Amino acid sequence: MNQGKVIHYSQVEAEVAGDGAAGASIRWLIDEEHDGARIFVMRMIELEPGGYSPHHTHPYEHQNFVVDGHGELRLGEEIRPLGPGDVALVPAGLRHQYRNTGSTTLRFLCFIPAEKFRS
Amino acid sequence: MNQGKVIHYSQVEAEVAGDGAAGASIRWLIDEEHDGARIFVMRMIELEPGGYSPHHTHPYEHQNFVVDGHGELRLGEEIRPLGPGDVALVPAGLRHQYRNTGSTTLRFLCFIPAEKFRS
Numbered sequence: 081m082n083q084g085k086v087i088h089y090s091q092v093e094a095e096v097a098g099d100g101a102a103g104a105s106i107r108w109l110i111d112e113e114h115d116g117a118r119i120f121v122m123r124m125i126e127l128e129p130g131g132y133s134p135h136h137t138h139p140y141e142h143q144n145f146v147v148d149g150h151g152e153l154r155l156g157e158e159i160r161p162l163g164p165g166d167v168a169l170v171p172a173g174l175r176h177q178y179r180n181t182g183s184t185t186l187r188f189l190c191f192i193p194a195e196k197f198r199s
Numbered sequence: 200m201n202q203g204k205v206i207h208y209s210q211v212e213a214e215v216a217g218d219g220a221a222g223a224s225i226r227w228l229i230d231e232e233h234d235g236a237r238i239f240v241m242r243m244i245e246l247e248p249g250g251y252s253p254h255h256t257h258p259y260e261h262q263n264f265v266v267d268g269h270g271e272l273r274l275g276e277e278i279r280p281l282g283p284g285d286v287a288l289v290p291a292g293l294r295h296q297y298r299n300t301g302s303t304t305l306r307f308l309c310f311i312p313a314e315k316f317r318s
Contacts, residue, residue, distance in 0.1 A: 084295075086272060086279040086287045089264075109286045110262050119312045120239040122262050122286065143229050143241050145208075145264070145308055147284075153205060160205040165266075167228045167241065168205045176203075189264055191310060193238045 085115065089124050103131025103180070112194055119197070123190045127151065127180035135177035140198045142170035143191040150182035162188070204234065208243050222250025222299070231313055238316070242309045246270065246299035254296035259317045261289035262310040269301035281307070 087109075094105035108114075110122040124147075125133065135154065144153075146166040153160045153168055154177040162168065162178070168188075170176045180186035192198065206228075213224035227233075229241040243266075244252065254273065263272075265285040272279045272287055273296040281287065281297070287307075289295045299305035311317065 084274050084288045084290045084293055086274070086281065086285055088282075089284050089286050092286075109264075110288050115288055116290075117262075117288075118260070118291075119316050120262070120310065122264070122310070141237070143236075143239070143310075145228075145241070145266075147264075147266070155203050155205070162205065163207075165208050166205055167208050167211075169203045169229050169234055169236075171203045171235075172237075174203055189308070191239065191241070191262075197238050 092124075094126060097125075097133070100134030100136065101132065103128035104133055117194060120191055120193050123192070125178065125188055125190050127178060127186040129180050129183050129185075131186070132179040133177055135175065137173060137175040138198070139172050140193050141172045142168070142176070144168040144170070145189045147187045147189065149180060149184050149186035151178060151180040151186040153178055162186070211243075213245060216252070219253030219255065220251065222247035223252055236313060239310055239312050242311070244297065244307055244309050246297060246305040248299055248302050248304075250305070251298040252296055254294065256292060256294040257317070258291050259312050260291045261287070261295070263287040263289070263307050265305070265307045268299060268303050268305035270297060270299040270305040272297055281305070
């Protein structure tokens with residue numbers, strides 16, 4: 081790790097997310113390459129109204145915190161509403177999808193393990 | 200991991216934080232014991248106006264996201280302002296302290312590694 085940092089999330093470039101997503105972007109706020117994160121990394125996901133993430137599964141968990149907007153999280157067979165201040169845990173191996181059902185950007189943090197812990 | 204969860208952060212009890220802190224509380228939003236978090240955990244720290252966290256160091260990093268309020272982060276020899284939407288990385292081993300310099304609650308997420316990765 082380096083000497084640390086304090087930045088506003090908007091200072092990090094939003095990359096368009098593909099692969100089954102629509103109206104979706106991702107900012108890698110704290111990562112391995114630039115920040116030396118050893119164990120887990122912080123991303124901000126933004127979904128435009130009507131936008132969604134892939135409906136997929138992977139062998140590692142997500143930890144989410146909703147910053148702005150409204151939407152839903154499909155978590156296995158359930159659909160759960162999401163709004164500001166909501167915390168979500170998506171366990172490893174559970175099929176999931178985030179969707180913006182509101183009229184403003186849905187913005188949420190998405191923490192995942194560092195690459196060596198993702199299998 | 201279990202079947203996951205979606206909760207509002209305020210549903211988790213705020214425990215008073217001691218040990219060199221003042222006007223400080225912590226909510227363990229996603230943890231090892233209740234949620235089976237394997238790699239990292241999510242906490243919400245709340246500092247009342249004038250409140251502060253311990254000025255201390257430990258052999259693991261913090262990853263923070265400021266949700267509400269204003270304050271400052273002492274990071275080694277530097278003091279950096281904190282406001283909503285700010286992201287902070289406190290590297291392992293760097294002495295640090297959070298302080299609420301505003302007139303409302305300073306509320307920020309604080310992610311740390313799971314216990315087995317904290318040494």
